[in-house]
Amino acid sequence: MKHFIALALIIAAQTAIAYASTGDRSQYYQNCVKSCKTANCTNDVTFTKSAALQQDTWSRLLLWGCGDECRYHCMWKTTNLFQSRGFDVPKFHGKWPIVRILGVQEPASAFASLLNLVFHVYMNKQVRRKFRRKNAPLLGFWHMFSAVCVNAWLWSTVFHTRDTPLTEFLDYACALSMVTALLLAAVVRINHGSRLVSWAAVALLVLGYLEHVAYLYAGRVDYDYNMAVNVAVGVIGSVLWLAWSVFQYWRGHTHTWRMMCFTILAGAALSLELLDFPPKAGVWDAHALWHLATAPLVPLFYKFVIDDLRHLKTESGKKIV
Template identity: 35%
Template sequence: MFPRHNVLWWALCALSLCAPCARASPGDRDDRFRACVTSCTNNDESVKSTMCSTESSESAPLTLLLTRWTCETDCAYLCMHNLEKTRKLNGEQQVEGVWKYYGKWPFRRTLGCQEPLSVVFSIANAVPAAAFLLRRRNANVHAAAYPYAQAWDVHAALSLHSWIWSAIFHTRDTVFTERGDYLAAGAVIVYTTALAVVRVFDLRRPDRRVLVFAVAALVFATHATYMLCVHFDYGWNMQVLVTLGMTSALLWVTWSYRGGVFGIAMPPTPKHRDARRLLYVVLALQASSALELLDFPPIAGTSLDAHACWHLVTSIAAWPWFAWAANDHVVYADALTRFTR
């Protein structure tokens, strides 16, 4: 129910991100594409890459070197756009549409970034989390009045960390950046599900909170170990994320709409306007997942595809989510005071 803090969001996101490695795409299976890449890497004249050049006068651009493009990956990029240009001239695009290559649309890179707008929007998603942490440093929140302050700080820190990895991954899709992105996202998903349990059921006792977060840590460690050391199973990863996502979203939505169903008289039974704000943010973010399901190609040769649009929407929704989290301690303290009178 939060941008990259939205576990259901991440479940769908993981499904889309796994595509490049889970299966080939029509573009990279095409014989013309493969022949072009072979020709390019052999320094033939059809398509030339400065990353493959042995001439000192044709030095590779610094931006490509910094973003770790190689002869093979640069040739694949050039051949991808060369083939799409040919397909457009031949009328193939009108019949079959734009092809994907290695699970991704043919984006136009900028300064070496494969998906520049997704990079920008990932950073935009990180800003609200960073702002929340900076605000909390100056806030005077007593643990006795609001026992969840530290838990929210950890959530914001993990969110910030995961969005940094998202920006890195969208800059260059490699095995290393993909693994980092998946693990960072998984940490947020598991932790936020635990946070939902702790906050919704108002687990004020430290030992109960520690138990919930310890179980969450064990779940994440087990899942990460399996993915990294046994089998990087995209289907299994998606199932785990969907399960956690539905659980977390259901808890937040139910609590924000009718907290009394959990049988707790004092918070959580939110009757203040922030409860409705939480509900609207959750529902809006779940609805925004439709952008990922639509999965349309980049608009007018840019890098603005459905996934980038999704990042844009979540970067906007992150602000009311963290605003709600920041104000929760005020509402909680007020409810606690009224309850104990």
């Protein structure tokens, strides 16, 4: 547990400096943005007529405003200046400079998020194909779980495609919904057969989640607090899943080995957030690699779900379709 706490503290410390980085603090960058806006913008969003003609179609479709364009191009001018003088690649607002592709702000992270989304949709279809009757224990719950995950990865894809205050809020809120759903799944599965405990857990977790989302929506985005909440909920869920899986495996229910592997590998993948290096090929930063690493774990998780649904149906004496 102490290792998870240390990881949470380190990640929180990194997010605390999200809006105070070497690149955007440099006088060169600030002067560049100011000059660019003066020459090309009527305000932070609208271009002058001549500047509007220079914007590419993809960026226009993704609603890159004039100020956004100035900040993006000045980011690269500043980066080139730093490197030409022998300095390390600087960060801007807590992020490494990443090459925009077809208007997509963080193409690698957007691709990896989309890959996770596709895996969730595909594996949920596999569950639906194998269990068509509504009397399969917990089948409805797992479909709802899939819907939460698909929604979360959808907004992660949107956020990494185009970072705005709205898409940031939706990404944060929906990411926590997925982490909360995984914790809730552990509680529901462990207490299968005890509806009172399950419903009480649902009520408490949903209320806690809504309170946190309301806090974010009100504009009080505390990055340390938000990360601490996500990691705390994730650690509790992981500990519950791992402890239950080991116990069930020891009792002879060997299908839980997949959940054990998933929990351990998901924790290992999270450690990628600790790696801090300039993007490889201009797009693959540690965050993108973390999202990429979680994608192949999705089928592993759903294969456990399929095996566990079979196990539950066998225990309840129901024939599997």
